[in-house]
Amino acid sequence: MSDLTLPEATIAPVFPAAERPTWDGATWIGEVWTDTLDLDTAAPRYRLRDADGFGQARLLVRADAGPLGFVTLDVTDGTVDADRLRTAAAALPQPAPSPALPSPAPAITVVICTRDRVSMLQAALDSVRAVDYPDVEIIVVDNAAATDATHRYVAALGDPRVRVIDEPRPGLSRARNTGLLAAAGDVVAFTDDDVVVDRHWLTAVARGFTRGDNVSCVSGLVPAAELRTPAQAYFDARVGWSACLYARVFDWAAPPLDIPLFPFAVGHYGTGANFAVDRAAVVRVGGFDEALGAGSPTGGGEDLDMFFRLLHAGGTLVYDPASIVWHRHRASSEGLAAQSRTYGIGLGAWIAKIALDPAIAPRAFATAARKAPQFATYLADSAATSKPSDELVALLPEGLTTPAWRSVVAGFRAYRAARREGRSVAPLAVPR
Structure with missing residues (x-):
């Protein structure tokens, strides 16, 4: 408070x-x-x-x-x-009452994937260690690190709840799969090293799993922790991670009326800085796609892909704004340009994956055709959001607004390149 x-x-x-x-x-x-x-x-x-x-x-x-x-x-x-x-x-609307915390509260493992960013990891890890949840372990996955600085930092904490494991192969999806397999908790909460989590984060996550039947994923609010620079202000306006302030439950069999492109409008489901999963459900779908995410040629998209796959597998997705993780956006124009580019390519790569999947592609194309006016509106809104406001345009680098078709083309190429590197689509799948 x-x-x-x-x-x-x-x-x-x-x-x-x-x-x-x-x-x-x-x-x-x-x-x-x-x-x-x-x-x-x-x-x-x-x-x-x-x-x-x-x-x-x-x-x-x-x-x-x-x-x-x-x-x-x-x-x-x-x-x-x-x-x-x-x-x-x-004058603000009152939120609906939150569900009660389950008793006993489920064991939760928090996984933070990092790579040679100890100075940034410190704030994130301090905030996770301060959560008010009764049963938590914390796993830091050191992904293809160049030094042992992360190991030394965690060892110096002397906190028995925190341990470091190595994933020598570069890639966020690989690191997340490694953390998932090492987790003791039935619920695994993922966050990044550039965040500050709310003290009540995991309590809200646990409550989120009671909001529906067969809940396999809970995501939440990701507001900006800092708006000190024009780059941070632009990124915050573009992503809209804190736009929805009421709880939502998504079910493949019950399309929401206000999302005409459901289930392909993945932006409504959350983002990778703040989501928790039923560990067994993720293992059943084969884990995170190694061809997506930071550290791969695609640069992103692994979180959107996981949300979609869990939904397609029959799981319920819950978005609960009481689950709060504050994100530190890139402060520099150079960092903003790089992040905007990788986000676009990552989304394009996920679209490429959908288009190449014979089991999903027909429904995706049929949805886009059947909802053509809404699809056109969605593209227009996305283009408008990606354009800097008048007061920011002169303060930001040129080329931030990339046409959607270019991101899709770049994503197709990146996804193909990632697959050619031998990255597995479902590395945790059990052979039949």
Whole structure:
């Protein structure tokens, strides 16, 4: 919860800024709980810790039942107006009650895959170690590392819940499969090394598995932990990882009316920085496709592919916004350009895989043809979202907006190259 003290109320940032922002549009990121807003305080303003240089603040308003929404306020001398915050928070819709935590709570293994990024891993691992969940183990998969720095760092922690295992072959999918096989928990929660997880993350994950029958995957909210640079602001607007603030349950046999391209509109299911799976269900579908994901020629798409395959296999997918992982977007224009390119190619590679699958391709093409107007609208919306806003366009590198067909073509080539390297589509499949 927020650190609110009388007579002055102080809100801490989700993640302390790496350096003071120099961009006028920089937005400070934090959260506040509704019960603290109800405190009888005479303080006219809330002080934001470490807010020097920020002109705006984005606050996630939260309650025990889940997040209500985001509020954006002007920052003056490191503070925001208390009355405006309370008024804006009161106008947000109330979340539906969360289901009860199962008893006993399922054992959960958290898997973090990393490669030579100890300085970044530290914040992610510290946040995972601080979760309020009663039964958790943490596996760090050191993927094709050049040094033993990760091993030395984890050993120095002296935390018996945390261990490191090696995956010498490069590729995020390979690393995730290695972590999955080593996990003791029936539920395996995956996150990245460039995040800060919420203290209640795993409690929300466990509750998510009670939201439907045969739940095989739970994903959640992935808001920006930092909006210090134009690159971070552009990426946050493009991906929309924090756009949905209500729980959803997806079932192949029950297409949702508001998603006409279901089940192929994979952007609704979540993202790889925040998802948990039924370990046995993933093993049954053969594990993560080694031809997809970072460290392979495709650069991404392995998370979308897993969501789709679990759904196709008869599992229920749950999106629960109470499961929160804060993501640190790339701060530099160079990092943004590289990330945007790999995301596009990864999505194109997944489309290529669907198009080449004789069991799935006919339905995909039929859905696109039958829903042609909606498909055209989807492409137009995607193109509009990928275009930088007027205030950002002059501050970002050229070439961020890649036509969808080019990403698909590049994805086809990348997926074919990955398969030619001998990467397995279902490496955990049991031979029949």
